[in-house]
Amino acid sequence: MESARQSEPLLTATIFVPLVAALGFALLPGTSDDSRRRITTMRIAATLLAAIPLILMVVAWLRFDGTGQFELLESTRWIPTLGVGYKVGIDGVSLPLAAMTALLFVASIAYPVDFGGRAPRYLALMLFLESASLGVFLALDMFLFYVFWDLSLVGMFFLIGAWGHDGAQRSALKFFLYTLAGSLALLLGIIGIYLKTDPRTFDIPTIIEQGVLPAGGAYSTLVFLGMFLGFAIKTPMVPFHTWLPPAHVDAPAPASAILAGVLLKMGTYGFFRFLMQMLPGTFERFAPALGVLAVISIIYGALVALAQTNLKRLVAYTSVNHMGYVILGLAAAGWAVTGEERAQAIALTGAVVEMVAHGLITGALFLISGSVLTRARTYEIDALGGLAGRSPALTGTTAVAAFASLGLPGLAGFVAEFQIFAGTLSIQPWLAGVGLLGIVLTAALFLRMLQKVFLGALPDRWREWTDLSPAETVPLAALLAMVLVIGVIPFWLLDVIDSTATAFTGP
């Protein structure tokens, strides 16, 4: 599974540059009477530092060959007695996710937010979280993966708890405990796999290659279910999703963007990397159940979102819906069929594109929610209205993001959803057919949101509503530009993903 190519520590730098930057910011003294200028300077500095991993990911993208193996490997001995190594590398699934993560962090850090007089600590935490998140996607050692996985949890917990609003601490704790429970289940699963390796190793490529846990038997099933629980909570799949809405509603906007854009992807990424690649036989046995759960997530998430009156809760539940699409694509790709390799590769590629697209689109939608909150002091959709005339930039960006989310062609979501459905229709027509209803429901709920927030008569209380500032417009424009590029010319992305997808499904 490994290509021999060695290079300078590109990926290691990607992970550790933001970590070092985070340390730097953590050491800065923070006073509550910080001048606006100092805060702006710090935010720009943090944005530039956060952009270094993005640049490195672009370089990695250019060097990526698409061999279907792990590439740009960097490894060193760490705890050899335990079989723990430091190993990072990329394939066609992790590279797009890591690149999307880097971009979303730049946009989120650049987004203006009320620092509550603790700007350096906030920025330090964001950079720390960037490091941990990139680590999750780039790690090729289960132990290392788990360390980054839990660190990301800690970072997010602090961000929500300390910079959130309303019931932030309660929500943060719910998020933390719920996903920590998932983490522990995952940990048991990891140990379960580890104990079956010989010689003992946490090395992901080796485990995938050796197929240490064939299907059948209680042991494999329990390991699978433990990991499944961990990833399903993180994703989140219905019925493990109730931590998500409160966490989103009370989190500061950039943390919400990261939570939806990056942290949820850790769950779906785990489905692929661990459950599908390491336990393909067991995954095949559970694929029908997963497919059904995915369709339930699609329909349930969309229906519950339709009833929401709170902008952020609405977007949060559409995440449940969209993650349902991802799991449906993954289930189809890992289904026990033969002769449908092309369709399975399409479904898998679609699922990965959906992860990237959802990260960018929902990231943008959550940042937008933050802008609404700073102006309106509420997320209640019914309290808004008629804003189109007052704020063309806010209206335009929201409309693009909403249409992207409901799967309009020309924007990234369609590229993902079409492939997921086209692929799944070959494997399980009924599941795909029911799941398709989701795209009508998302259309209904997003149009309703656009209509209630932006159209109609402008209420008197919003006469002084201000449009987006450049500091808000630029990050949003960057994310949505990417959504448009993927929507119109996605071949550069699809080729990369397909290299791993076809390696997984067979040509």
Place this chain on the structure above:
Amino acid sequence: MTLWLLILLPISAGAVAILVTRLAQAVAVGTLASTAMLGAWAAAAQTTSVVSWGPQLELTISATGFARVMVVLVPMIAIPIVLYTAATETIGRVRLVALLTAFVGAMELLVVANDLFTLLIGWELVGAFSWILIAHETDEAANAQKASHAFITTRVGDLGLYVAAGVAFASTGSFAFSDIADSSPTQLQVVAGGILLAAAAKSAQVPFSPWLFSAMVGPTPVSALLHSSTMVAAGAYLLIRLAPQLDSVTWFAPIVIAIGLTSALAGGVVAAVHRHPKRLLAASTTAQYGLMFVAIGAGSTVAAAAQLVTHAAFKSLLFLTAGTAMHAADSDDLGGMRLGRRLPVIGAFAAIGALALAALPPLGAAWSKEQILGAAFESSPLLGVAVLVAALLSAFYAFRYWLLAFGPGSTEPGQTAPIEVTASIGFLASLSLGLAALWIPAVNEPAAHLTQGRVVPTRALELILGLASLAIAAGFVASLQRRARLAYGVLLPVVATAATEWFGIADASRRIVVGPVQAASRALAEFDDGVIDAGVRASARIASGLSRSLRRRSELSIDAIVNGIGGGTLLLATGTRVADDYGVDRTAEGIARGLGRAGELLRRLQTGLSHHYYVIVAAGLVALGGALAMGTS
């Protein structure tokens, strides 16, 4: 690659027009004219262009078959409509001009698509543009709601295309139109069903028709474009392109006929009684597309294609005259218009449109009606008679519309229409006149070839029957006119009321589909908060209570509980036949310790001194890692 300019040119011109406010109109018209010329080139050259999106996804476009006509028709009809917009629109004029121009690009993509995947892209883009166009006057909240009704109705139809594309791919490994027929018989039926669903929704056939009424809140030029060569046209266009591929599906043709005939008759009745000029025309759109469906089902794609083209010309013409009349009368009630003396030129142009709708030879629209009638009679005499009734209805509401809107009435002098309005309506009128060329075999035979169809020889019987129905309609209108009953229609009031509301279809769909979905959505939202999350909250309360009681107890009992948890986990681990008991034991203890710390954290957080205890979380994680390290050594 030049072919892609058909799409990119109008879309980018739309973006440019927004920026160069003052030149928007010139940019738009110039672009549309260039697009039309480019379309003519594409139709002549018949080149194919393929863009690869990924290893399995390719977009193939070319102007072949009926697309060779449509690719020119779409921008050509749009030119006068954009001119009209620039001269008349008062709200967001530049935005509307820009959007109409960009919209043409989306429709061109739909037209030149050569596979189901590319088609779906154009198809959905056209739908989304329609939403923005219909909701154009955003101050009125109801407008957006109606625009959403239109978009969601047609998107239900779009699901059919998703299914058709996916199933065709599953069966043949390709999305190409030309490979559809190779699908396995069962899968071909699914493909046919999906395509029919999409086409019927887009072309506003029964039971999807009411979305066209909702779409009437859009400005007049939007209606003129949506109803003529775009949006609504997409459904019939798709069937004209793909019907030959679906030949072997036995139920396909009868169902297409059934849908079309129902729509033609129901739409005819609605148009016959409606007093709102634009809604009258909207209902007539459903009816005229119904006739195209009948033609397709009866095997005459050329009749449907000719009907599509002639309808595009006269319906855009009629909509623009309706807008002009509504503006001049400052009313949307046909009852009090009769603007013939105030707007004589517009009235004369409208007469051409009305006569085309009534299918008076030698207008081109009469040729297409005659072809449809011929194909229907060939298929079955009963169908022929039904089509004859539909044709009679068309003639009736065409005359009725014209007499009520532009019949001789008050002589008071009023403002005349601006020159741009007269010019754009005149252009469309001359297009309708020019289409009389369809009667010439040298024109209609190549047209038949384009649609892989054949011309039904003109028979005297059909011609006479058609003319007779026209005469009956004219006489009927004249008699109503004499009795001054024309505005009130002829049906029983109760039927007429039902017809003006589309026989309650919209209401029924609200009750049967929309209502239950909304109720389910609200119920599930409550279920989500009340039931699913309740379990989570309960465990949180238990943990919280546990943590409080732990605090009160001695260190010893904490150990006991932690060991208990560890032991429980150990049992579980043993159950899984884990060999390395010792390691798991220790690890589980570590996990339990972590859980204990989390419980501790919960309590401390509630005291509000949270930041102190972040350290504890971190420490707990280190402990976890440590336990793992020790436990597995």
